[in-house]
Amino acid sequence: MIRPLLIGTVLALASTAAAAQGEPRMTQSAEARTRAALRQIERLNPRLNAVIAVDPTALDQARVLDRIHRARGPLFGMPILIKDNIETAGPLPTTAGSLALRDNVTGRDAPLVARLRAAGAVIVGKANLSEWANIRSSSSISGWSAIGGQTRNPYALNRNPCGSSSGSAVAVASGMVPAAIGTETDGSITCPAAINGIVGFKPTVGLVSRTYVVPISHSQDTPGPMTLNVRDAALIMNAVAGTDPADAATAEADARRVDYTAALSPDALRGRRIGVMRFSAGFGTDAPFEAALAVLRAQGAELVEIADLPGRQDISRNEIVVLLTELRTDLNAYLATLPAAVRTRTLADLIAFNRAHAAEEMPLFAQELFERAEAMPSDDAAYRTARATSLRLAGAEGIDRMIREHNVVALVAPTRPAAWLIDAVHGDRSGGGGSAGTLAAVAGYPHLTVPMGEIRGLPVGLSFVGPRWSDALILSLGYAYEQASQRRIAPRLLDSIEESEAIAPHLRPHGR
Template sequence: MASTSPCSQAVNIKQGNLTSHGSIFPRLLEAGVDEISAGLNDETFTSVDLVNAYIARIKESSHLSAVTEIKNDALAIAADLDKDRKQGTRRSALHGLPVLLKANIGTADKMSTTAGSYALMGSVLPHDSTVVAKLRDAGAILLGKTNMNQWANWRSSNISTGWSAVGGQTIGPYAEDQDPGGSSSGSGVASALGLAAASFGTDTGGSILGPSARNNLVGIRSTVGLTSRYLVVPYSEHHDTVGPMTRTVKDAAYWLEAISGMDPADNYTSAIPTTMDTQYVSACKTSGLAGTRIGIPRNLLSGVTPSDQDIFDAFDDAIATIQGAGAEVVDNTDLAAYDEFLANGREAFYGVLCADFVSGISKYLASLEKNPQQIYSQADIREFTQKYPLEDYPPKDTSSWDLCVEAGINNTSPEFWPLHQYNQQLLGGVGGLPGTLEKYNLDAFVLPTTWASEVSSIVGSPVITVPLGFYKPGTNVTITPLGDANLVYSGPGIPFGLSFFGPKWSEAKL
């Protein structure tokens, strides 16, 4: 087993790599937006230097299969941004900073947008996704694409976390054969190792939060509608969101500011309140917990096992820290509707996901300028997957799609709306997340990340996960039950996270 340093299994971190000008780089494993920007502004190094350094690190850690593709003109773009900086043009604090994107985030360039499947290899988008356009406008350098659970974990329940046909098996950096978390697996590992200034993932039911926690990162699952999903390969339009995965809260705030906002191409963004605080960077204050009321909804802690004891020891310490920072922690602020959700709600949720994917993927495929495999529906994707050898069927089956075909509905079917409304009224009502916050006069909830994502994902409200701790030496090793890769889920040195979650549009407060 590795120590709590991610470099021990993954890559030898070099202290003080020289730039072409003889200057010293910051330690890229830990360098944040402010430190990198300062180095660029005072000409200690250039964006070209940064891109070269990050590419070298990506190549050093290639055995972890975090990055599937490096953008072939990244150096040329970096040179142009360096030239702009010298001439006094600086688009934002992110000007000249390289980032990595999950393989389902659409780019209209020579990079592939595959969602991990050969079904989309060679497809061409009409233009960038909105979040990518915003990153370009901010002066960020798109460095490459990261591996992911194929189709954002919507193909089968027997595929290992972090596997895709295009990218292979991603491995976490904290232990041999570590489960990296999914579905934004490559983005999690990339940010853990400092392979870019930040990485981006998508989250439908924990796909940013899980790999962020398992890679010792900050990750933000934003309110559904805060970030546009236009030309991001869809899973569920009612639950998908895009967010940053970084080393610090402030860095995540920088990147969230860059990609959030209204977009006519995604009508969910029209719900953004006009009075909402969107100054996320300035909201990062060390005094932020003072005077707040934070609830612990203990009844969400379902499925706890003895192997989770290290997490709850660290959680108890975190609660004491939170109280020491001036927050009032209110225990047992349980969600009255959660028991009914456990009895009936998950089945309804999966029905929504299924119907949304059927509708959303057809719309996405119809928007492509080039569709080499002539795939236009979920049924077409399933047929391609079952016939194309590199998709590894039947060992990795198509059970999720099989169930959708049997259900025979999309999100315009009469059966859909009652499924969607059931959980929205249940968990989004008086006995759910917003009602319980109001009942106890809370600013937010706090839980270990493993148990924090489900309710928020269904309601569409935000969560921010931060590093909490590591499994202790001597902890029993457990193996992830999914797939055939025998990935290590828990064991000495593997990280876990702490999540704060609240009502919709509460990112600034969180």
């Protein structure tokens, strides 16, 4: 069994050197920044369960960067956590949160991790996640994994952090690290980012390599940055975007990648026509959403109302066929590359493992989606029709049509509702939302969420969605909104939001 915290050992090794606490970020040594992150993880993670394991080589990585001046890349010394479905070279396994992969030490850096290291980042450890990226059961609790336990929302510990990149979001939001890498198939970067009050960017599918990332769907999977601000997300995109010969989806990436910081300007919204997806609004976010729209107008954007999108109800019904069909094929291919110590070599093996270890793996919810995926034909007419239909409805007849017919450059909507309660009885109950994210996820288009305020002390996000390869534009629009609005609120690690000073007095009796 992996111990979630190797932190004590790492900090004991680190205790002999002094950290440069008072230095500005860009003048701090890599070692000082790494020590600071390790201290924050040690202090906060016992309450939040955001980090599965700390890399015991983190300080060594930082010292090498400090010695080699040419290594002072654009991410110099930035401590970054990697979601634990992405491989990193070194002693830590890549588990996807499952006990079945606790011995999965491959010695491989995913290409995106190698790119981060080349840019000067320090990989400090692995972030907790919804086990198997939330594809095992439709009754799951987001943020739970058998390896890492339940990730907690730092705004209220009894609230759900959303998933599946829950640990990545919580670690950034709580100040453990300035940045983390998540992955998304549908909502797994943008939902936890919004609900934990940070920036999350799902790039165009094919801009960032998926090699050595535990897969769900080659049609929709992509890694992406989760940060405190849009500029850091753009810096990370500069590092990780690019063609990988082992991932055919990235064939165009080198030709499409640009400097994602170059277009970041407070004036980026001026004169831009932005579509407002009213059909994807509501679910308790009306007040902060209207305030966000007012900021967009004040920054010179022209807002165009879009009341509805015909056919969107059919997207999810077809999407699930695609995801379950590709899950078996893609996961079997990945598992076949793992070290001999990993005995589960197929999805069927995983299903059998979970049954044999049900007390640890399935104490709260089952694996009916795994079982459905195992029963799906590998490639048939129904799958091909479902993929063509979902892609058409989300892309050509969805995002592309709205942009063309309304003559806008991008679309906005609330990302998700505020965080719901962790519920071990009923599983996730998000209360709506997700239309904007699902459109972008199924189409494979870029989607950025930026903090847009709060509801009773719980953060909510504003989504910016654009057409394929419009990643730089979407980041620039989100940056301009972020600079004008400054709507991020800091977490306070309350046990519940009901104990806050704004709410608690109203829950007590009056007049007696």
